[in-house]
Amino acid sequence: MKKILFSILGLFTVFLxxxxxxxxxxxxxxxxxxxxxxxxxxxxxxxxYLNNYLNVVDxxxxxxxxxxxxxxxxxxxxxxxxxxxxxxxxxxxQTYNNGSFVLYCKNFMDIILDENGNxxxxxxxxxxxTMAGYFIFDINNLLYENTFQQHYSYNxxxxxxxxxxxxxxxxxxxxxxxxxxxxxxxxxxxxxxLTTDLDNKYNDYVGDTGENLSWFEKxxxxxxxxxxxxxxxxxxxISNMVNLFIDLIESIGNLLSNLGNFIINGIKTLFVxxxxxxxxxxxxxxxxxxxxxxxxxxxxxxxIDFIESFYTLEETExxxxxxxxxxxxxxxxxxxxxxxxxxxxxxxxxxxxxxYNLYTTYIFAWVAFALINYGRKVFLNI
Amino acid sequence: MIIETLFNLLYxxxxxxxxxxxxxxxPNVFITAIQRFKNLLFDNLQLLDFFFPIEIxxxxxxxxxxxxxxxxxxxxxxxxxxxx
Numbered sequence: 001m002k003k004i005l006f007s008i009l010g011l012f013t014v015f016l017x018x019x020x021x022x023x024x025x026x027x028x029x030x031x032x033x034x035x036x037x038x039x040x041x042x043x044x045x046x047x048x049y050l051n052n053y054l055n056v057v058d059x060x061x062x063x064x065x066x067x068x069x070x071x072x073x074x075x076x077x078x079x080x081x082x083x084x085x086x087x088x089x090x091x092x093x094q095t096y097n098n099g100s101f102v103l104y105c106k107n108f109m110d111i112i113l114d115e116n117g118n119x120x121x122x123x124x125x126x127x128x129x130t131m132a133g134y135f136i137f138d139i140n141n142l143l144y145e146n147t148f149q150q151h152y153s154y155n156x157x158x159x160x161x162x163x164x165x166x167x168x169x170x171x172x173x174x175x176x177x178x179x180x181x182x183x184x185x186x187x188x189x190x191x192x193x194l195t196t197d198l199d200n201k202y203n204d205y206v207g208d209t210g211e212n213l214s215w216f217e218k219x220x221x222x223x224x225x226x227x228x229x230x231x232x233x234x235x236x237x238i239s240n241m242v243n244l245f246i247d248l249i250e251s252i253g254n255l256l257s258n259l260g261n262f263i264i265n266g267i268k269t270l271f272v273x274x275x276x277x278x279x280x281x282x283x284x285x286x287x288x289x290x291x292x293x294x295x296x297x298x299x300x301x302x303x304i305d306f307i308e309s310f311y312t313l314e315e316t317e318x319x320x321x322x323x324x325x326x327x328x329x330x331x332x333x334x335x336x337x338x339x340x341x342x343x344x345x346x347x348x349x350x351x352x353x354x355x356y357n358l359y360t361t362y363i364f365a366w367v368a369f370a371l372i373n374y375g376r377k378v379f380l381n382i
Numbered sequence: 383m384i385i386e387t388l389f390n391l392l393y394x395x396x397x398x399x400x401x402x403x404x405x406x407x408x409p410n411v412f413i414t415a416i417q418r419f420k421n422l423l424f425d426n427l428q429l430l431d432f433f434f435p436i437e438i439x440x441x442x443x444x445x446x447x448x449x450x451x452x453x454x455x456x457x458x459x460x461x462x463x464x465x466x
Contacts (some may be wrong), residue, residue, distance in 0.1 A: 052412070199407045271383070271384045285393060288393075292400055292405070294405035295405065295408045297407065298407055302413075302416055309420060310424070310443070313427060313436050317428065320429065343432065367438050371445055371446070374449060378450075380453055382456045
């Protein structure tokens, strides 16, 4: 039992180490990122490079969340190894497309489509037909046609890839970009450096799909793939164990969090009254006192009412309203109703305004000295 | 819960005075007259504000009240403790 436990622990440790190790990029080398690494990076990664080789405008791309890969199928239905790359920025809703670019990744999937654009199978570059780990959304509304080719666009969140971009065969362009999303490092290499490799990969693909292999080669390939199959089994096993462990920790965390919230809410309910409790309590008390003490309580209310009215007074313009002045017998108006706005009169005239300011200053000073004097008298009196 | 219970208990204690006979309130006519007088007074204070700023009165009024109360309270205490 101990041996089994130690074996599992060892495998788990190896897995953890492997998740953080990937090959350093070079001209002909591709990245091997773990799914976890890539899913984190794909959320918001940037590719910035200056195109000095192609006859297109220089570009500086920032991608958000999505890459669209448009696959090319020639009209005769023959499968070609060309992928047109569309970079789709989900936030700005912009698509960056350069038709001469081709996506090729050693550890990336190849997609086989039927005439309607449905996925027949996926090829991950290592000879394994699988959809595991890939998230594919069919967005056929981006399908378009021209006289040469059909483009089926798919919105793909990649996993476990590093990728290289290079120019189309027919365009004879020279630029190849190798991009390391972790170190944000890109490297340009020429097409000649990759052509051979590309052809080899294409042959690998054809070989792995079994189209051009003899029965003996199929058996040999099957035997060769046994270690990969075993390795994948353990990868999946360990991955599932790690996920189980993470779920367990999350569950415990949620349980503690819920317990804490329950305790806090209980304490709140115990000590903090409801929102309108005090309003209702004071209303109830007011009614009771008013009914019990009658005019004694009302007197206080009247005084409080006076004080409240006094303190809610606001400064307004001083306006004297003079009503119509009529002759009493025939009701003939002698002087029409009018309003005299003392504030505007005093403000519009500079002299009056000055005098008014002096007057208010005098009033302020008088009140202040009167209060001081009264305070002095009170002090002497006691 | 606890605070609400305490306040409700306090209300229950105070409410025991309802066992005593009620004191009658002012007649409604009297209260209405007082209210009308108050409205008449405060609705026409803008002219007074022009000559005697209300803001000054708002500051001076509590000071005067405090001085008067201090004087009275001091006399009460002096009488209570020193009989003078």
